[in-house]
Amino acid sequence: xxxxxxxxxxxxxxxxxxxxxxxxxxxxxxxxxxxxxxxxxxxxxxxxxxxxxxxxxxxxxxxxxxxxxxxxxxxxxxxxxxxxxxxxxxxxxxxxxxxxxxxxxxxxxxxxxxxxxxxxxxxxxxxxxxxxxxxxxxxxxxxxxxxxxxxxxxxxxxxxxxxxxxxxxxxxxxxxxxxxxxxxxxxxxxxxxxxxxxxxxxxxxxxxxxxxxxxxxxxxxxxxxxxxxxxxxxxxxxxxxxxxxxxxxxxxxxxxxxxxxxxxxxxxxxxxxxxxxxxxxxxxxxxxxxxxxxxx
Amino acid sequence: xxxxxxxxxxxxxxxxxxxxxxxxxxxxxxxxxxxxxxxxxxxxxxxxxxxxxxxxxxxxxxxxxxxxxxxxxxxxxxxxxxxxxxxxxxxxxxxxxxxxxxxxxxxxxxxxxxxxxxxxxxxxxxxxxxxxxxxxxxxxxxxxxxxxxxxxxxxxxxxxxxxxxxxxxxxxxxxxxxxxxxxxxxxxxxxxxxxxxxxxxxxxxxxxxxxxxxxxxxxxxxxxxxxxxxxxxxxxxxxxxxxxxxxxxxxxxxxxxxxxxxxxxxxxxxxxxxxxxxxxxxxxxxxxxxxxxxxxxxxxxxxxxx
Numbered sequence: 212x213x214x215x216x217x218x219x220x221x222x223x224x225x226x227x228x229x230x231x232x233x234x235x236x237x238x239x240x241x242x243x244x245x246x247x248x249x250x251x252x253x254x255x256x257x258x259x260x261x262x263x264x265x266x267x268x269x270x271x272x273x274x275x276x277x278x279x280x281x282x283x284x285x286x287x288x289x290x291x292x293x294x295x296x297x298x299x300x301x302x303x304x305x306x307x308x309x310x311x312x313x314x315x316x317x318x319x320x321x322x323x324x325x326x327x328x329x330x331x332x333x334x335x336x337x338x339x340x341x342x343x344x345x346x347x348x349x350x351x352x353x354x355x356x357x358x359x360x361x362x363x364x365x366x367x368x369x370x371x372x373x374x375x376x377x378x379x380x381x382x383x384x385x386x387x388x389x390x391x392x393x394x395x396x397x398x399x400x401x402x403x404x405x406x407x408x409x410x411x412x413x414x415x416x417x418x419x420x421x422x423x424x425x426x427x428x429x430x431x432x433x434x435x436x437x438x439x440x441x442x443x444x445x446x447x448x449x450x451x452x453x454x455x456x457x458x459x460x461x462x463x464x465x466x467x468x469x470x471x472x473x474x475x476x477x478x479x480x481x482x483x484x485x486x487x488x489x490x491x492x493x494x495x496x497x498x499x500x501x502x503x504x505x506x507x
Numbered sequence: 508x509x510x511x512x513x514x515x516x517x518x519x520x521x522x523x524x525x526x527x528x529x530x531x532x533x534x535x536x537x538x539x540x541x542x543x544x545x546x547x548x549x550x551x552x553x554x555x556x557x558x559x560x561x562x563x564x565x566x567x568x569x570x571x572x573x574x575x576x577x578x579x580x581x582x583x584x585x586x587x588x589x590x591x592x593x594x595x596x597x598x599x600x601x602x603x604x605x606x607x608x609x610x611x612x613x614x615x616x617x618x619x620x621x622x623x624x625x626x627x628x629x630x631x632x633x634x635x636x637x638x639x640x641x642x643x644x645x646x647x648x649x650x651x652x653x654x655x656x657x658x659x660x661x662x663x664x665x666x667x668x669x670x671x672x673x674x675x676x677x678x679x680x681x682x683x684x685x686x687x688x689x690x691x692x693x694x695x696x697x698x699x700x701x702x703x704x705x706x707x708x709x710x711x712x713x714x715x716x717x718x719x720x721x722x723x724x725x726x727x728x729x730x731x732x733x734x735x736x737x738x739x740x741x742x743x744x745x746x747x748x749x750x751x752x753x754x755x756x757x758x759x760x761x762x763x764x765x766x767x768x769x770x771x772x773x774x775x776x777x778x779x780x781x782x783x784x785x786x787x788x789x790x791x792x793x794x795x796x797x798x799x800x801x802x803x804x805x806x807x808x809x810x811x812x813x
Contacts, residue, residue, distance in 0.1 A: 226690040228658050325592050327592055328606060333579070
């Protein structure tokens, strides 16, 4: 009798209850952060979502590869570009990356009203914002650190002086940290106010390009008028110049804006506090923005 | 222990009072929360989830204080919002795994339970397709599934039948009933339609403009309201008189020659037959009628005001 029942019968086991562990708030925030990070590269998403980020990463990695080839082949004694200047030179590509990734992380949940589902789960409103911020910032840092690392490895392969390379690489990475945080802050704030993803992408790239042009114009006009340091300070309207200013003041790195390098200690303080203000301010704005989402 | 206990709950938004001195206990099982749009149902749900502090009063869910134990409550409670809340570019499976993890389930458990839960709400092969291509009924099922994926003890369903056609409505209501009977999960379900909730609810709570109107067990309500509609060819008045003198409760009906008799026990039906035969009038119909709770409330309201 019992044997009969075992043959070819699909048992409807009914609704199964779960008695296992429920991992708390920390795990949830970590999961959301990791998912945001992976999403920024289109991982776990269809092939279409992978195209843009990986094309941009490819473009970012191409010049270091070429530089490395050049120094290895020609036996040059220094890198064609400095670690700190590299971001400046590929500024547009970096801007495109954040413009694509920030709305990806923020807009979807806002536009399709997914927030109430997150809010009804065992973590807090602010946790969501911080997890998203962390995920995008980490992705941004990874993207900035990769070409730096490639430059560093290439320089070592070409047997350039190790001490100077390590110092340069360390400076480049610290700039990558600051730039990643600053760009993530700006990108996410804009994305959080433009629930339509396409609009968000356009808004971010427009903002970054316009402030870049403004910063350049201001610094050129003012240094023509003989007030280069005011021009340098005003050029901080462009977040890339803020990071550049920090590099110029603390690391005496080369810079595209004349005057940035002559600001010294005061300049370092001003630009550093600016960066901190941008990062802190954008997190504060994001938290305030999300205080209203999903409540009656 | 009641699933939900609310004492003197008040919530104001500036000059607007969404909930006013609400005190009610909701038992386990299916509780229907009825009220017109803007009656304060959604506000109440947000307070119960610990997302909105009440202006005054207290509320507990499964014995946990909504103001201090919000995180614990949200771990063992599921919520299905009224609004659209699904991203269109992921599949139901992916979405449910994600939401399971967001409820604190380990990833492998989330995967297993996502598949299970979708099957229970009636989504099979479709679950691998993007949600964007789903019908309203399928989307409602995904919304329901995400409220169940972490095996809660209680689910709060905000207008789950909204936007569904009559067949979809019946299926959804059947599903909600199964959550309570087969899955052993308590349900609080809101609707502005009393009629659809009374079928599946064990208990009905009615609020209007943030004020409690009724809190009744439907089992008690329906036995009390067993009625029979009688239509005769003529002399309805005399029949009514005879029945009333026999002790039956009779109310004249809307149409001529019809009246409604409350069936307290089986003898009343015999009395009707006897009265009709004695008076020698034709009996057109005797129709057992399910007394809608709504009518009952109206009748009592009139009695209260009158």
